Amino acid sequence: MAFGSLFLVAYWSFVSAPPGGTPFPNADKVEHALAYLVTTLLFILAGVWRPVRGPGRFAWALPWIVAGAVAAGGLVEIGQSFTATRRPDVLDWLADSVGVALAVLVIRTLKGRFSEDR
Numbered sequence: 041m042a043f044g045s046l047f048l049v050a051y052w053s054f055v056s057a058p059p060g061g062t063p064f065p066n067a068d069k070v071e072h073a074l075a076y077l078v079t080t081l082l083f084i085l086a087g088v089w090r091p092v093r094g095p096g097r098f099a100w101a102l103p104w105i106v107a108g109a110v111a112a113g114g115l116v117e118i119g120q121s122f123t124a125t126r127r128p129d130v131l132d133w134l135a136d137s138v139g140v141a142l143a144v145l146v147i148r149t150l151k152g153r154f155s156e157d158r
Contacts, residue, residue, distance in 0.1 A: 045078055046083075049116075052075070053116045053119075053126070054119065054123060058071055064131035069132065069135040070088050072135035072136050073139035074139060076136040077142045080109045080140045085147075087099075089102075089147060089150075089151060106144060109140045111130060112136075112141055113133045113140070117132055117133045121137055
C-alpha cells in the first residue's frame with residue numbers, strides 16, 4: 041500500500057491532476073498535505089512501528105523516511121518546473137512538509153495510546 045500511495049502521488053504530481061477539481065481556494069494545499077500524510081504514515085506503519093506489535097523491521101528508519109518525504113516533496117516541485125502542464129510552488133512543498141509532520145504526530149499519538157506501559 042505504501043508504494044501504491046507513492047505511485048499515485050508521483051502520478052498526480054507529473055502526469056494527471058487528482059480527481060475532483062478544486063472545490064475551494066487553495067484546496068490543492070490540503071490535497072498536498074493529505075497525500076504526504078497518508079504516504080508517510082503508510083511507510084512508517086510498514087516498517088518502523090506497528091500498533092500492538094511494536095517496532096518494525098526498520099525501526100531505525102523514521103528520520104530517513106521523514107527526510108526522504110520532505111526531500112521528495114521539494115524534488116517534485118523542482119521537477120514540475122520542467123513540465124509544460126505543472127507549475128512549481130514553494131507553498132506546495134510547505135504543505136507536503138506539514139503532511140509529513142502530521143504523520144509523525146499521528147504515529148507518536150498512536151505509540152502513546154498503544155504503549156505497553158498502560
